[in-house]
Amino acid sequence: MEKESILLAYNKFKHQIKRGFYTNENTYILDEIYQQSLSVLQLMKREKLVSQVKNKRYFAFTDGKKISRAINEELYEPDYSQWIHLKEGMEENVLxxxxxxxxxxxxxxMAISFCASIDLIKSRDQKTPGTFFEYFIAYFFxxxxxxxxxxYIQLQNxxxxxxxxxxDFIFNLGKNQKKFHMPVKISTRERSIMLWAHQRLIDSVYGREKFVGTPVIMTETKTSQSKKEVTEICLPVQWRVYQSYIAQLKRVYYLDVPEAYRELDKQSPPLIVKPFSEFFEEWQIL
Amino acid sequence: MEKESILLAYNKFKHQIKRGFYTNENTYILDEIYQQSLSVLQLMKREKLVSQVKNKRYFAFTDGKKISRAINEELYEPDYSQWIHLKEGMEENVLxxxxxxxxxxxxxxMAISFCASIDLIKSRDQKTPGTFFEYFIAYFFxxxxxxxxxxYIQLQNxxxxxxxxxxDFIFNLGKNQKKFHMPVKISTRERSIMLWAHQRLIDSVYGREKFVGTPVIMTETKTSQSKKEVTEICLPVQWRVYQSYIAQLKRVYYLDVPEAYRELDKQSPPLIVKPFSEFFEEWQIL
Structure with a gap:
């Protein structure tokens, strides 16, 4: 029952997105998806995971057979009324x-509730969480x-x-106004160089600092199914080199910021990795 | 029986590679792996696939339940004695x-016989074919x-x-001699920008034209399991843009060259995509 409802709501979301991201319809559908996700997860048990990440605790939802992705205990507060307040604040443009x-x-x-639900009601489906997360972030952005x-971008050869x-997503705020280049990924792992490569491509075509690179990523956690152990797959040395030699990203935003990337703002050129929510405060000064 | 032998031989290969790529031991092991792969596939049936690729026909091996990756009919000549001749030629350094x-x-x-065997004797194992192919190509290179x-490369900050x-693999022929930068992939699909990004990184660190970029890829075929249909996933427009705006690759070699990439040598800067075997003739002029 809940299974069908959540997939139906997701399909509606995919369909409506063709007409725009921040729309009344999508607010309504996201609300529905969150409620459905919470109903699915209410039927599941929580299983504690062994966290190999300093200062973070993780658990997963399980139906006894399947197990969801890892969820950060500190960040997970599935309080539906909080979303309602946020939604109202967004409508009034005051947060x-x-x-x-x-x-x-x-x-x-909201994001991880949907992804964890899909982990449990479908098998090996990476695409649905990935697409959902892309649209979800673009809605708020x-x-x-x-x-x-x-x-897309246009180029003349x-x-x-x-x-x-x-x-990836391009947000063009108008003539002589800021332009954001925003890839959205569930995680980057050994593919992270793609973030810088796309920024480099856009910089090469349009000139440097024309587009502000602000990728948004959910998490870099990886869970070993056998040991029920959570680690973060991070490549801080590579990231520093990419930021020096390929292109400069203005920010890398996460929903669950990996510990190993927090110190990258100390280097030159700095690489500032921080919570996505801070974009809402600082977007005008980027 | 054959299943165990082939995995045993592959494990030996992985182990021996730590001591070097082109070694007598590896020649012996590759020989064994090829023989084992042919024995595995001899027990299987061939199933014709629907080819959506112009001028190419494909089939797959099947045990009735599982089905292997697509195999190009024209290129597949599993004649063990041919490999023996090649091996002898390599030993005498005359081809x-x-x-x-x-x-x-x-x-x-040789390469696809092993990969197809793994498709049939293991489940959803992408890693074994990928690692094997990397070592296999590096052996010949x-x-x-x-x-x-x-x-690895070293850099000073x-x-x-x-x-x-x-x-990826770096072959340094010596002081003031050619240096090759050779990523090896089973396929690139939507991750192809990574080839240019790594080249760009190395160019930025060491200066342009210091490293000759020569990635080697097996194929870009994709088989729909339901329709038994083979297509090639190619992004020629993107590749042209990457070659213009990110870095210049000297060659992209394939074992099964995608049709859509053959024409890229007409553009400026040209991008030459050709069979890997031609490297053996032209490597000195690259």
Whole structure:
């Protein structure tokens, strides 16, 4: 019953997204998806995981057979009423009464509740959580910056007509205004160089500092199914080298910030890795 | 029986590779792996696939339940004696009596026989074929250029001691001699930008044209399990843009060259995509 409802709501979301990200319909559907996810997870048991990540505790939901992805205990506060407050604040365009920690918890809880539900009701489905997370983040980003994203850039190569190149989300705030380049990923692991490569490509085509690179990632946790152990897969040395030699990302936002990336702001050029909720405060100064 | 032998031989290969790529031991083990793969596949049936790729026909091996990856009919000539001839030629360092088409067929048949065997005797194992293919290609590359590869570059960032950065294979032919940067992948799909990003990184650190970028890829085929249909996942527009704006790869070699990439040598800067066997003839002029 809940299984069908949640997938139905997700399909509605995918369908509506063609008409825009921050829309009344999508607010309604996200609300529905969150409620459905919470109903699915209410039927499940919590299983404590062994955390190999300093200062973080993780658990997973399980139906006895399958087990969900790891969930950060501190960030997970599946309080539906909090989302209702946030939604109302967004409608009035005022979020002053929320701390960024509160916002981070609401977004984390919504996103991971859906992903964990899919882990339990489907088998080896990576695509549904990935697509959902992309749309989910773009919904909030789009609300904050006030424009809808596009998924391509145009370039002119003189030999033929204009080439339309598919990209991650581009939010263009207008003529001579800021432009954000925002890849969204559940995790990056050994593919993280792609974030810098796409930024480099856009910098090469349009010139440096034309597009502000602000990828948003959920987490870098990995759970060993046999040992029920959670680790974070991080490549801080590589990230420093990418930021020095490939392109400069302005921020890398996470819903669950990996410990190993917090210190990268000390280097030169700095790489600032922080909670996505802080974007809501700082987006105008980026 | 064959199942165990082939995995045993593969484990020996993984173990021996720590002592070098082109070694007598590895020649012996590769021989064993090829024989074991052929025995496994002899017990299987061939199933014709629907090819959506112009001018190419594909089939797969099946045990009635599982089905292997797609195999190019024209390139697949699992003739063990051909490999023996090639092996002997390599030992004498003379391959003149082989055409590059013949060499391509021998390499393709060896590599895909192992991968197809693993598809059938294990479940959803992507890692074993991927690691095998990496070592397999490095074995031949190493024979041809006469040096062993390394898997890292060093860089100096002034603020601290030297950083050792893990990379794809680097073949350094000596002081003031050619240096090859060779990523090896079963397929690249939507991750292909990583080839150019790694080249860009190395170019940025060491200067342009210091390292010759020559990735080697098996194939870009994708088989729909339900429709038994083979397509090639290619992004020619993106590849042209990467070659113009991120870095220049000298060659992209394939064992099964995708049709859509053959025309990329017409553009400027050209991108030359060709059979891996041609490397054996042209490596000195790259």
């Amino acid at each position: 002053n009464h929320f701390s960024s920690v509160q916002i981070q918890k609401i977004l984390y809880s 789009s609300w904050r910056v006030g424009v809808e994203p596009q998924n 003189l030999d033929e007509k204009i080439i339309k190149l598919p990209t | 003149n009596h082989f055409s590059s088409v013949q060499i391509q067929k021998i390499l393709y048949s 190493s024979w041809r250029v006469g040096v062993e590869p390394q898997n 002034l603020d601290e001691k030297i950083i050792k950065l893990p990379t």
